[in-house]
Every structure is written in structure tokens, then in C-alpha cells.
């Protein structure tokens with residue numbers, strides 16, 4: 077029988093416990109987890125800044141996690157349907173900061189949103205480090 081593939085997407089810059097939990101929860105929905113790690117250029121256009129870690133570093137970090145089976149670079153937010161089809165995903169899982177945003181894909185896969193882990197984000201970590209450095 078073929079494996080039930082789960083797909084998720086994100087920047088995963090300055091990896092933190094919120095990232096680990098969403099990946100663990102996503103993996104628990106199936107038996108293969110594929111992660112689209114957003115391209116540096118996508119982050120610059122989406123968040124107005126380059127990630128701390130380059131896309132190659134983020135791919136290496138996320139790809140080294142026990143629960144992650146495969147990683148790829150997410151080049152465009154508009155290509156989610158193509159990625160879901162390409163990787164044969166039965167489930168798309170995201171944190172609930174994206175609640176409702178991917179429901180349009182429910183014709184080809186199950187769409188699941190998990191509660192975000194409270195009180196942690198890459199942005200908050202960067203700000204905290206900048207404020208306490210020096």
C-alpha cells in the first residue's frame with residue numbers, strides 16, 4: 077500500500093519549538109512528511125527581510141529532523157496546488173495563522189490547521205536577540 081503523504085510549508089528560519097511541534101503534528105497525520113521551505117527571495121518579498129539562515133541552510137536543518145522525509149524549496153506561494161500534486165500529498169497541514177487560507181485545496185487533499193504554539197516566533201526571537209545583544 078502506498079504511503080500517506082503529508083505536506084507542509086514555511087520559512088523555518090531560526091528553528092524553534094513552535095516549528096518542531098507543527099512538524100511533529102503534521103507527521104503524525106500520515107507516514108511521510110514533505111516540507112516546502114520557502115525560498116530566500118520569497119521571504120524578502122513576503123516579510124521584507126532576508127532570513128537569518130539561507131535557504132540551503134534551512135533545507136539542511138529541516139531535512140535533518142527525524143520526522144521529515146523530504147524537503148524542497150518553495151519558490152512561489154502560488155504553486156501550492158502543483159506541489160501537493162507533485163508530491164502526492166493526501167494532507168496539507170499548517171499552523172492556524174493560516175486558518176482558512178488553503179481551504180481552496182480541499183478538492184485535492186485534506187486541509188488541516190494546528191493551533192500555533194503560543195509565545196514564540198522567529199520574528200520575536202530576532203527582536204529579543206537584537207534587544208539584548210551587546
Ligand code: CTP
Nearest residue numbers: 086087088094098170171192193196197198199
Ligand atoms: N508555527 C507554529 N507555532 C509558532 C510559530 C510557527 O505552529 N509559534 C508554525 C506556522 O504556523 C507554520 C510553521 O510553523 O505552519 C512555519 O512558520 P514560520 O513562518 O516559518 O515561523 P514563524 O516563527 O511564525 O516566523 P515569523 O516570525 O518570521 O513569521
